[in-house]
Structure formats: C-alpha cells, structure tokens
Amino acid sequence: MLLFRLLLLFAMAFIAWRIHRLLTMPRVPGKERTQRLRGAEDMAECTLCALRVPRSQAIATGDRWYCCEDHWRQGERSRRSNDA
Numbered sequence: 663m664l665l666f667r668l669l670l671l672f673a674m675a676f677i678a679w680r681i682h683r684l685l686t687m688p689r690v691p692g693k694e695r696t697q698r699l700r701g702a703e704d705m706a707e708c709t710l711c712a713l714r715v716p717r718s719q720a721i722a723t724g725d726r727w728y729c730c731e732d733h734w735r736q737g738e739r740s741r742r743s744n745d746a
C-alpha cells in the first residue's frame with residue numbers, strides 16, 4: 663500500500679507541475695505566434711550596422727530602421743549633424 667501512496671504522490675506532483683507550467687508560460691499573441699511558426703516575419707536592416715532584426719523588435723524612424731535604441735540614437739544624431 664505504501665508503493666501505491668508513493669505513486670499517487672508522484673502523480674499529484676506531476677499534475678501540479680504541469681498546471682504551474684501552463685499558468686507561468688509566457689503568453690504569445692496569436693498573430694505573432696503564427697508568424698513565428700511560419701518563420702516569415704518581415705526583417706528590417708539596421709541603418710547603422712546593417713544587422714537584420716525582426717520588424718517587431720526594430721525601431722523605425724521614417725523609412726530608416728535601427729536594431730536597438732543605441733543605434734537609433736547614434737543614427738539620428740549623425741543624420742541631424744549631416745543635415746545642419
């Protein structure tokens with residue numbers, strides 16, 4: 663009977679762990695998920711370093727794209743000094 667109790671305990675722990683996993687899993691919006699599954703998200707090329715990043719993670723200014731905030735700041739700063 664002890665073995666049965668142990669098995670029951672394991673089963674309950676497993677179920678609790680599964681529920682915990684389900685509740686704590688990051689929620690991905692449906693559209694983003696289908697794009698990720700297809701692997702066909704539009705890519706943007708950074709104006710500064712030419713790194714290609716998904717558009718959802720890139721920063722856009724007009725028709726220029728940047729891979730991160732740092733490059734966005736640098737790019738916009740150098741562009742402004744070029745204009746002046």
Ligand SMILES: [Zn+2]
Nearest residue numbers: 708711729733
């Ligand atoms: Zn960049």
